[in-house]
Amino acid sequence: MTDFLAIAAPGIAGLNPYVPGKPISELERELGISGAVKLASNENPLGAGANAIAAARMAVDEMQYYPDGGGFSLKQALSAHLGVDADGITLGNGSNDVLDLVARTFLSPGYEAIFSQHAFAVYPISTQAVGATSRVAAADSGYGHDLDAMAALINQRTRVIFIANPNNPTGTWLNKAQLEGFLAKVPENVIVVVDEAYFEYVGQETYPDATAWLGSYENLIVTRTFSKAYGLAGLRIGYGVSSPKIAELLNRVRQPFNVNAVAMAAAEAALTDCDHLARSVEVNNAGLAQLASGLGGLDLRFIPSVGNFITVLLPQPVAAVDRALLHKGCICRPVDNYGLENGLRISVGLAEQNQRVVDTLGEVLKA
Numbered sequence: 001m002t003d004f005l006a007i008a009a010p011g012i013a014g015l016n017p018y019v020p021g022k023p024i025s026e027l028e029r030e031l032g033i034s035g036a037v038k039l040a041s042n043e044n045p046l047g048a049g050a051n052a053i054a055a056a057r058m059a060v061d062e063m064q065y066y067p068d069g070g071g072f073s074l075k076q077a078l079s080a081h082l083g084v085d086a087d088g089i090t091l092g093n094g095s096n097d098v099l100d101l102v103a104r105t106f107l108s109p110g111y112e113a114i115f116s117q118h119a120f121a122v123y124p125i126s127t128q129a130v131g132a133t134s135r136v137a138a139a140d141s142g143y144g145h146d147l148d149a150m151a152a153l154i155n156q157r158t159r160v161i162f163i164a165n166p167n168n169p170t171g172t173w174l175n176k177a178q179l180e181g182f183l184a185k186v187p188e189n190v191i192v193v194v195d196e197a198y199f200e201y202v203g204q205e206t207y208p209d210a211t212a213w214l215g216s217y218e219n220l221i222v223t224r225t226f227s228k229a230y231g232l233a234g235l236r237i238g239y240g241v242s243s244p245k246i247a248e249l250l251n252r253v254r255q256p257f258n259v260n261a262v263a264m265a266a267a268e269a270a271l272t273d274c275d276h277l278a279r280s281v282e283v284n285n286a287g288l289a290q291l292a293s294g295l296g297g298l299d300l301r302f303i304p305s306v307g308n309f310i311t312v313l314l315p316q317p318v319a320a321v322d323r324a325l326l327h328k329g330c331i332c333r334p335v336d337n338y339g340l341e342n343g344l345r346i347s348v349g350l351a352e353q354n355q356r357v358v359d360t361l362g363e364v365l366k367a
Ligand SMILES: *Cc1c(COP(=O)(O)O)cnc(C)c1O
Pocket: 042, 093, 094, 095, 096, 097, 120, 164, 166, 167, 168, 195, 197, 224, 225, 226, 227, 233, 236, 237, 238
């Protein structure tokens, strides 16, 4: 019997596979039920916009061709949309791909990445997959990033700092003054990744657009995605924006055709669909308020969120509650594996979906 773990790269032993939300089809097949609702993966409950769907359909007709590996057309569109240099854009197969490119470009055994307790699960995966070391800073009392604690972990071995703003699964966020104060403190030879996967949803006045600082900090990489507010999670497309010097390095390790043609076409069209984005944000704001009020009505503690999800801190073991919810056709996401004791993350859905999950949670907790 070969112990393959013994021959795997050193970081692999310390990793657990990422746990995704259960697909609706899988739950219905397993339990023989129908009409299940999935509020587990922070997907856009409105779906993709009509422009994106039409563009994707057109692109399917040309799928015998390799995609444009340089992503010229989408990069031009993003450059105009964001007001950034097209040479500083790196396209990814989801923004997770960009996070992974950063790790493969800047991390290796003996070096360290810093991120917060309760931060997004991909940071340790990408860090440890390349044999580098994760340094986890304790969160603040509200489960958010404690930037002072993160800064205190910087040393000669630090190569990358991952900051999720807002963070998933906590929904916590950092304001302009906090984040810029931190950037100003980080040595220039340490890469700072500001992960803005939920950027489009956040309406808070002091919430920063980190791309505005690209001119001041050459070590900054901002990542965003089409998976969340744009509703294209299934196509896998996201991007990083940085100085062209960094983008050129990321491009050296990038697989030549990491982003598919259908995704690029849909993403470019999605950028032009301001109405769909505005509607998505509106539905999300209403849903966040609805969930907060419903959960409050059940006397449940939750972490205030500016994302498209809310994490509830249940007064009892989340595994049993999750199982009971699944049997009643509600898929949410236990997040106790993020160090959030009995945490259950509920993605914002349509009004009736939100109501169903809150009502079902109430029933399950009473039983
Ligand atoms: C969802 C998410 C991402 C990226 O998702 P992709 O689908 O790979 O673009 C990145 N960061 C955070 C914090 C997320 O929640």
